[in-house]
Amino acid sequence: MSSDYSYDEQGQFYPFFIFTLTTIVTLPLTYSLLAPSNDAASLASRLKTSYKPEHADLIEAQRAAQKRKQRRIKRAIAVVLGWAVMAGMLYLILTTQRTISKIWNPYDILGVSESANEKQIKSHYRKLGLKYHPDKVRPDPEKNETLESLNDKWVELTKAYQTLTDDEVRQNYIQYGHPDGKQSFSIGIALPKFIISEGNGKYVVLVYALLLGVLLPYYVGSWWYGTQRITKEGVLVESANNLFREYSESIDEGDLVTALSAGKEFQEPLKGDKAESGLSKIESRILAEGQIAPFAGGLSTKDKEKLEDLDSGVRRKVLALLWAYLGRVELDDQALDSAKYLVAPIAQSLCGSFRAISLAYGNIGPILASYYTSQRLVQALPPKASPLLQLPHFTPAVVKAIEGDSKTHLTVQEFMDLPDSKRRSAAVGNGLLSEEQYKTAVTVAQQLPYLRVAKAFFKVTGERFIIPSSLVTLVVKGRFIPPGSINIPEVDEVDLEDVDPAEDDLDALMGRKKTVKDANGKLIKEDNKPVQPPLTFAPYYSRDHSPRWHAFLSDSKQGKMAVPPFTFTAFDKPIFTDDGKPTYNVQTLRAQFAAPPQAGTYTFVLHVVCDSYVGFDTKMEVTLNVEDASKAAAMAAEDEISEPEEDSLAGQMSALKGGAAPKPKKRKDDDSEDDESGTDEEEESTSETNTDTEPES
Numbered sequence: 001m002s003s004d005y006s007y008d009e010q011g012q013f014y015p016f017f018i019f020t021l022t023t024i025v026t027l028p029l030t031y032s033l034l035a036p037s038n039d040a041a042s043l044a045s046r047l048k049t050s051y052k053p054e055h056a057d058l059i060e061a062q063r064a065a066q067k068r069k070q071r072r073i074k075r076a077i078a079v080v081l082g083w084a085v086m087a088g089m090l091y092l093i094l095t096t097q098r099t100i101s102k103i104w105n106p107y108d109i110l111g112v113s114e115s116a117n118e119k120q121i122k123s124h125y126r127k128l129g130l131k132y133h134p135d136k137v138r139p140d141p142e143k144n145e146t147l148e149s150l151n152d153k154w155v156e157l158t159k160a161y162q163t164l165t166d167d168e169v170r171q172n173y174i175q176y177g178h179p180d181g182k183q184s185f186s187i188g189i190a191l192p193k194f195i196i197s198e199g200n201g202k203y204v205v206l207v208y209a210l211l212l213g214v215l216l217p218y219y220v221g222s223w224w225y226g227t228q229r230i231t232k233e234g235v236l237v238e239s240a241n242n243l244f245r246e247y248s249e250s251i252d253e254g255d256l257v258t259a260l261s262a263g264k265e266f267q268e269p270l271k272g273d274k275a276e277s278g279l280s281k282i283e284s285r286i287l288a289e290g291q292i293a294p295f296a297g298g299l300s301t302k303d304k305e306k307l308e309d310l311d312s313g314v315r316r317k318v319l320a321l322l323w324a325y326l327g328r329v330e331l332d333d334q335a336l337d338s339a340k341y342l343v344a345p346i347a348q349s350l351c352g353s354f355r356a357i358s359l360a361y362g363n364i365g366p367i368l369a370s371y372y373t374s375q376r377l378v379q380a381l382p383p384k385a386s387p388l389l390q391l392p393h394f395t396p397a398v399v400k401a402i403e404g405d406s407k408t409h410l411t412v413q414e415f416m417d418l419p420d421s422k423r424r425s426a427a428v429g430n431g432l433l434s435e436e437q438y439k440t441a442v443t444v445a446q447q448l449p450y451l452r453v454a455k456a457f458f459k460v461t462g463e464r465f466i467i468p469s470s471l472v473t474l475v476v477k478g479r480f481i482p483p484g485s486i487n488i489p490e491v492d493e494v495d496l497e498d499v500d501p502a503e504d505d506l507d508a509l510m511g512r513k514k515t516v517k518d519a520n521g522k523l524i525k526e527d528n529k530p531v532q533p534p535l536t537f538a539p540y541y542s543r544d545h546s547p548r549w550h551a552f553l554s555d556s557k558q559g560k561m562a563v564p565p566f567t568f569t570a571f572d573k574p575i576f577t578d579d580g581k582p583t584y585n586v587q588t589l590r591a592q593f594a595a596p597p598q599a600g601t602y603t604f605v606l607h608v609v610c611d612s613y614v615g616f617d618t619k620m621e622v623t624l625n626v627e628d629a630s631k632a633a634a635m636a637a638e639d640e641i642s643e644p645e646e647d648s649l650a651g652q653m654s655a656l657k658g659g660a661a662p663k664p665k666k667r668k669d670d671d672s673e674d675d676e677s678g679t680d681e682e683e684e685s686t687s688e689t690n691t692d693t694e695p696e697s
Contacts, residue, residue, distance in 0.1 A: 019089035026082030033079055044532040044546050047447045048580055051392040051440055053539040054330070058338050062542035066345075106160035118165060125161045132157060233353040239263040243354045249363050253383035254303040256354065256366075256373045257326070261310075261319035263350040269342055275314045278336045282320040283307070285329045291396035297323035298382020318343055326382040328540065341542045348377045348543075362561040364554045371550065374611045380540035387411050387615035392444055392539065393437040402426045411615035416445050416484030445483045449533050449575055451549060453478040453618045454586065455496050456606055458625075460595075462500055467629045468597050473498075474563070474622075476551055476589040476608065480533075480575045482582055495586035530570035536612040547612035551589055553604040553622070562604050566591035599628040 053059070107114045112124050130136065132154050139145040162169040231240050239262070246259035286297030287304060295304065307323070310316040324331060325340045355370035376383065379390050386399045386409040402423075403410055415423065428438050455477040460470050475498045481488060536545040546569060553563035566589075573585035589608075596602060601623060608618040 015089040015092040019086055019093065022082050022085045022089070026079060026086060029075055029079050029082065033075055045534045045576075047444060047534050047537045049392065049440060049444050049447075049537070051444065051539060053392075055337050055341070056539070058334070059341055059540065059542045062338070062341055063544060066543060106163040109156055109160040110164070121161070121164050125157070128157055231353060231356075233349070233356050235350055235353045236264045239265060239350060240353050240357070243350065244357055247354070247357055247361070247366065249361075249365060251366050251369055253369055253373045253376065254300055255306075256351070256369050257322055257347075257383070258303065258306045258319060259354065260347045260350045260373075261315050261322060263318075263346060265346045265350070266318045266343060267314050269346075270314050270317060270339065274335075274339070276312055276317060278331075278333060279312065279317045279320060281333070282317070282324055282331060282336060285331055286320060286323045286327060290327070292400060293327075293382065293385070295327075296329050297327035298385055299323055299327075300383075322347060323382070325380055325540070326376060326385075328380055341540070344377055344380070344541060345543045348374060351377065359561065359564060364559050364561055367552075367561060367565075368607070368609075371609045371611060371617075372614075375614045378536060378538045378541050378545055378612050379614055380538075381614060385409075387613075388415055390537075390614060391441040393433055393441055398427055398432050401429070401432055412445055412448065412613075413450060413483045413615070416442070442484065444537055446485070447534070447576075447580065448482055448537065448613060448616075449480045449547065450483055450613075450616050451478050451587070451608065451610065451618070452481045453606075453608055453620065454491050456620065456622050457498075458622070459498060465627045466595055466625065468595055468599055468626055470595045471592055472595045472624070474551070474553070474591045474593070474606075476591075476606070477586055478589070478608075478618075479584050479586055480582060481584065485582060489584055491586065498588065531572070531574050532570050533575055538612065545612060547610055549589070550607075550609045550611065551591055552607055554607060556603075556605045556621075563591065563593045565609075595624070595626050599626045599631075601625050 107116075110121070110124060110128070112121055116124070132150065134147075134151055134154055137150050137154075139147050139150060159169075164170070229237050231237055233240070242262035242264070243259060246255075246262060248255070251259070286295060286299065288296045290296040290298070293299070294301065299307070303323070307316065307319055310319065321336075321340050321343045323329075324336075325344050331337050331340060351370055351374050355367065355374075358366040358370055372383075375381075376385070381387075381389050386403065388394050388399050388402065388410055389396075390412060399409075402415065423442075424438060427433050427441075428435060433441065453476060455475075457475055458466060458472050459475060460466050460472055463470070466472055477496050477498075479491070533547055536547045538545055549568045550565040551568070552561065552565040554560065555562045568589055571587045573587055574583050575585070575587075576582055602625075603621055603623050606618070606620050606622045610616040
């Protein structure tokens with residue numbers, strides 16, 4: 001048997017090759033482009049309001065541009081080209097490929113059934129001979145028949161007939177699959193012959209050289225260099241180094257705003273003529289006299305000196321733009337106002353990088369400063385500005401009319417807790433809010449997701465006591481109670497319990513379901529479907545932002561981080577109904593960490609911080625009791641010893657000694673006993689380090 005290597009003269013095979021390669025690349029790209037997004041910002045609902053701030057068109061344009069960037073236009077173009085190439089190759093396959101030879105079958109060639117006997121085969125062959133024998137057949141020009149093609153067909157019919165009637169030919173067919181014996185082996189190379197013939201081979205070599213020697217190293221190098229120059233927080237390594245140099249244990253929010261201006265990410269949008277253009281105008285506006293703060297941009301005297309100490313350039317302009325954004329200063333220039341809204345999201349990402357640096361040091365002051373700065377970047381509020389400015393239409397003049405000469409600011413919750421008549425008389429009037437603006441502000445305030453903590457405690461799953469180095473769960477129970485809520489129902493004590501799943505409950509252990517108690521104290525299972533909170537009401541922030549809550553423990557005596565932050569972006573129960581009313585469901589936040597290695601009583605400060613709203617944070621003390629392992633085992637053993645019953649041997653011995661044997665325990669049906677045992681188990685597995693907050697009202 002010989003082997004014959006040939007080129008694809010008619011272009012029969014190369015479309016298959018190109019179609020396969022293109023499919024391997026295009027299908028995953030298409031799935032990544034069309035798959036539903038897991039981004040919280042694309043899944044969450046929005047607060048119901050028609051409020052539009054000044055320059056809403058600039059802000060919406062930047063949000064739209066960011067969404068287009070996230071869709072990755074280059075990937076979409078690659079997908080379109082890929083499908084176009086696949087369609088073209090499929091067309092070539094259907095229109096230009098030659099008929100592929102089927103397995104040689106004598107029955108199919110003769111047109112007889114495989115169950116036909118030799119007599120039937122001979123009879124059918126004689127009939128075919130009357131039709132196709134060369135001496136009797138005549139070519140039909142209308143059917144494009146030639147004498148040569150008819151002779152070939154008669155040869156095939158004869159071979160098929162001999163295969164089924166001649167023993168020697170039949171043996172060749174059985175052994176080699178063809179009546180003529182072994183056949184040559186032909187391989188068609190999936191490249192048209194014209195590509196490498198007539199001097200075209202050099203172009204093929206050039207294409208391969210470009211692909212393998214230029215493009216592939218370029219893209220691999222770009223990917224590798226990109227991974228090396230970006231930190232896991234998504235900022236440039238050079239920017240992280242600059243923030244590291246700006247770190248200080250005494251850093252406050254104003255200092256951090258100055259530090260964020262050192263990010264190298266600002267150089268791209270402010271390159272060229274944009275580096276210094278309009279700088280003097282921005283500085284004159286932000287350093288003008290403010291209505292509440294000394295300066296219109298919300299700077300302190302220290303912040304002003306830091307700004308003036310910087311050399312003119314990108315960083316100084318960035319810092320001036322940040323203060324203009326935080327102070328909501330009107331710049332009367334579309335390009336400058338656009339740049340003002342552009343720098344805030346970049347500063348927000350840099351703030352996350354600074355937080356990671358602060359966590360490495362463990363000092364609680366810089367960590368909290370990073371969270372508070374994040375809140376004010378989202379809400380466009382300068383440091384120490386009133387939280388009331390988060391509400392729509394509220395201006396420094398309105399805030400001053402409400403707060404008066406008070407040295408402390410009102411939170412949104414405190415303002416909304418005031419009687420409506422008092423709120424209205426302070427906020428509505430000439431030069432203040434109109435009636436319609438006041439209603440808009442109140443409507444927004446009543447939709448803000450304020451998490452009020454009801455209870456926080458420690459536990460070890462399945463155990464009564466917490467021993468050194470055990471895996472402790474911090475359980476935080478709370479409800480979302482928007483500011484100004486009325487007729488708030490009391491907390492059901494059953495909802496404040498934390499039920500451990502059964503050891504063999506895979507659905508609960510894998511997070512697909514959760515075990516809870518109903519109103520009667522019976523253990524039931526519910527689907528565990530995470531619920532997204534509404535998108536942050538941040539009309540000045542040029543990104544869609546989903547609020548996050550961070551829970552961590554600190555040591556108040558040393559001012560150090562005790563347990564790193566746990567971030568929560570979704571909750572286990574609905575926060576609002578379909579018509580926008582609060583559900584007041586008790587939400588559960590859990591964070592696991594290793595208990596201290598020594599037994600004792602540890603007092604921590606629990607911080608629950610929202611990164612999106614100012615004044616929505618919780619700070620409270622919690623106590624962790626860690627028992628010595630041997631003492632905890634002894635206490636558990638004592639609890640397991642029960643009094644003897646009268647029908648037991650111990651009970652009879654007690655009766656003989658003159659003592660009264662205890663009455664037998666009342667038996668219940670199996671279902672009640674299972675429910676009761678589950679309740680008892682839960683009560684025993686919860687640590688006694690529960691810490692209740694003040695009653696909610």
